[in-house]
Amino acid sequence: MKKYRFLSLFLLLVLSLSLTPASAAVPGQEDLNLFCTKAVLLDANHGEVLYDMNSSERAAPASTTKLMTCLLVLEAVQSGQMSLNTQITAGETTYQGLTGNFSTANIKVGEVLTVEELLYCLMLPSANEAANVLAVAVDGSVEDFVSHMNRRAGELGCEGTRFANPHGMDQENHYTTAYDLSLMMQACLEHDEFITVTTTPKHNVPATNMSKERELYNTNGLVSNWTYSGYLYDKCIGGKTGTTDAAGRCLVAAARDGDEVLISVILGSGPMEVPGEEKLKQGQFRESRRLLEYGFSNFHRVTITRGDEPVDTVKVTMSRQADEVNVKPQGSITKTLPKSIDLDDIETDIRLFSKEVEAPVKAGQVMGLMTLSYEGEVYGELDLVAVTSVERSELLHKKQQFFEFFQTTGVKIAIAAAAVVLCLIALRLLVFPRRRRPVGAGRRVQSRGNYQGTRRR
Numbered sequence: 001m002k003k004y005r006f007l008s009l010f011l012l013l014v015l016s017l018s019l020t021p022a023s024a025a026v027p028g029q030e031d032l033n034l035f036c037t038k039a040v041l042l043d044a045n046h047g048e049v050l051y052d053m054n055s056s057e058r059a060a061p062a063s064t065t066k067l068m069t070c071l072l073v074l075e076a077v078q079s080g081q082m083s084l085n086t087q088i089t090a091g092e093t094t095y096q097g098l099t100g101n102f103s104t105a106n107i108k109v110g111e112v113l114t115v116e117e118l119l120y121c122l123m124l125p126s127a128n129e130a131a132n133v134l135a136v137a138v139d140g141s142v143e144d145f146v147s148h149m150n151r152r153a154g155e156l157g158c159e160g161t162r163f164a165n166p167h168g169m170d171q172e173n174h175y176t177t178a179y180d181l182s183l184m185m186q187a188c189l190e191h192d193e194f195i196t197v198t199t200t201p202k203h204n205v206p207a208t209n210m211s212k213e214r215e216l217y218n219t220n221g222l223v224s225n226w227t228y229s230g231y232l233y234d235k236c237i238g239g240k241t242g243t244t245d246a247a248g249r250c251l252v253a254a255a256r257d258g259d260e261v262l263i264s265v266i267l268g269s270g271p272m273e274v275p276g277e278e279k280l281k282q283g284q285f286r287e288s289r290r291l292l293e294y295g296f297s298n299f300h301r302v303t304i305t306r307g308d309e310p311v312d313t314v315k316v317t318m319s320r321q322a323d324e325v326n327v328k329p330q331g332s333i334t335k336t337l338p339k340s341i342d343l344d345d346i347e348t349d350i351r352l353f354s355k356e357v358e359a360p361v362k363a364g365q366v367m368g369l370m371t372l373s374y375e376g377e378v379y380g381e382l383d384l385v386a387v388t389s390v391e392r393s394e395l396l397h398k399k400q401q402f403f404e405f406f407q408t409t410g411v412k413i414a415i416a417a418a419a420v421v422l423c424l425i426a427l428r429l430l431v432f433p434r435r436r437r438p439v440g441a442g443r444r445v446q447s448r449g450n451y452q453g454t455r456r457r
Contacts, residue, residue: 026052027375028338032294035283037248037268041295042182043336044189044254044261050295050336055178058160059267062242063103063126064252065168065176067184068149069134070123070240073115074191075152076138084116084193088137094129096142097165102128103219111210119193120203123240124216131167142166156183170246178265185252185263189238198238199223221285222253231285235292237261241284251284255292260301264291300339304346304372305332306382312350314367316390319359326387327352327367333380346374350384359392 029051038059041051049055076082090111105127107113113121115137121130135145142165149163158180164171188194201224203216218224219241221231239253248268255262269283310326317323352368368384 026050027377028341030294030298032290034266034287034291035269035272036266036287038178038265039267039287039291040178040182040265041291042179042186042263042265043295043299044186044263045259046336047186048336049179050262050299050338051291053178055182055265056160058175058177060170060174060244060247061168061176061181061267062170062244062247062250063128063168064181064240064242064250064265064267065163065166065174066122066126066131066242067181067188067240067252068153068163069131069145069166070119070194070197071184071188071191072138072145072148072152073119073134074188074193077115077193078191082115082137084114084119086115086137087112088115088118088133090129090133091136093136093142094132096132097169097171098128098132098167102167102169104129105205105214105216106211107133108210111208113205113208116193117205119197120200120205120216123197124200124203124218126219126241128167128169131165135166153180153184156180156187158183168242168244168247170244178267181252181265181267182263185239185254185265189254189261189263195238198240199236201226220251220253221282222251222288228282228285231282231289233289233292235296239288249282249284251288253288253292255296257296260296262292262295264288264295266291298338298340299336301334301336302343303332303334304343304379305329306348306370306372310387311348311370312352312368312384314352314354314386315356316361317356317358318392319390321359322388322390325357325361325367325390327384328387329370329382330364330385331382333372333382335379341374346372346379348372352384359390361386361390363387363389 026049034053038055038057039051039053040049040055042048043050077084090107090109092109094107094109103126105121105125107121107127107129118130118134121127122134132142135142139145139148145166146163149166153161153163158176160177161180162173162175164174198220201218205214205216207213217226219227220239221228222233222236222239225232233255235255235257237254237256239251242250249270250267252263252265266284266287269287271280272283272286274281306329308328310328312327313324314327315324349371350368351371357367363386365386366383367386370382370384372379372382
């Protein structure tokens, strides 16, 4: 026994050294020293990341893969392709790709179960064969369903995910990220049936054509004491566990406190020692609860404004009323922020569309943008609008139009052409004047010929 205890402590030490947390990535985020390799905390209502620890790095997802499998089944139900009462017969591909030790509900080839019962098999004991049966029911084959999974992941904005199977067994080119899993969980929470199934501690599957009634127990320690005791969390509204050699111990969980809904993802955890505790704790459950409680205790929804005072001016032309107009921020930005952040410390950056505009200007006209940020993270933008109206001077406007008319290309060309013609005419008149003919020029002179007549006297 001592030998095994020493081996366990040695493995725990090695795992602890590999679980060094990353530095804070979210402004105002505390260093929680989470016992895992990757984590993220997401405000599910608004899609904002509240805590980030290597959340965009690839990782083996294990059975958290089944979140996507469950989502596609529920979407097929929602679209009318099938119903929860549709009966499905487990085909020859039920155990396709499944070897060695894996979680199962002992579904037999040829056994008939409803879609709803298969979902309980999928999400409570994490039955891998149930994933294959549901995959074929939705898309006709496991391969087509996997393609569907990858396509849907892309639609959800998952940029670091590629699925190779619907159940999560370790496989080459089967990976995801903590952040992508939070997006999948966010989509799952839109379905009431998902919450119902994944918060059920125990479920009895009625007898089928090939099996007696069987009991299913939820592997999520936050909602069930059956597999792991001492981790119940009354705010939890669902989740999915996952464990393989490559993935470690993982948990995607959601919790609600009033109107707030948070999603936590813990990847690459394991058994951990806690000061004052005699037994090793399951890191995926303990750290998930810590992360969720951290979110509820340290964040709040706030509205950021920048008052009603002018922050800059824009020059105005074509007006005798004023030569500039004041601009002020308008509107507000609502964000989930750490309670420790002083709103006065939020930085502002002013960007005017132009330093000079032509009248008329109307009060409320957007003249630029104010960007709000904190420690390099942009929280949003506010419009910068004109405080007052500035009327246009018609005299100045007409004068400007007159000058602009003569500045157009067509008019310039016409004027140049006219100038050239006038120059040519002047040149013709001055340099090449018309010569006058002498008097009598052009008259015919009668020739006298050789007449030699005698002059008469």
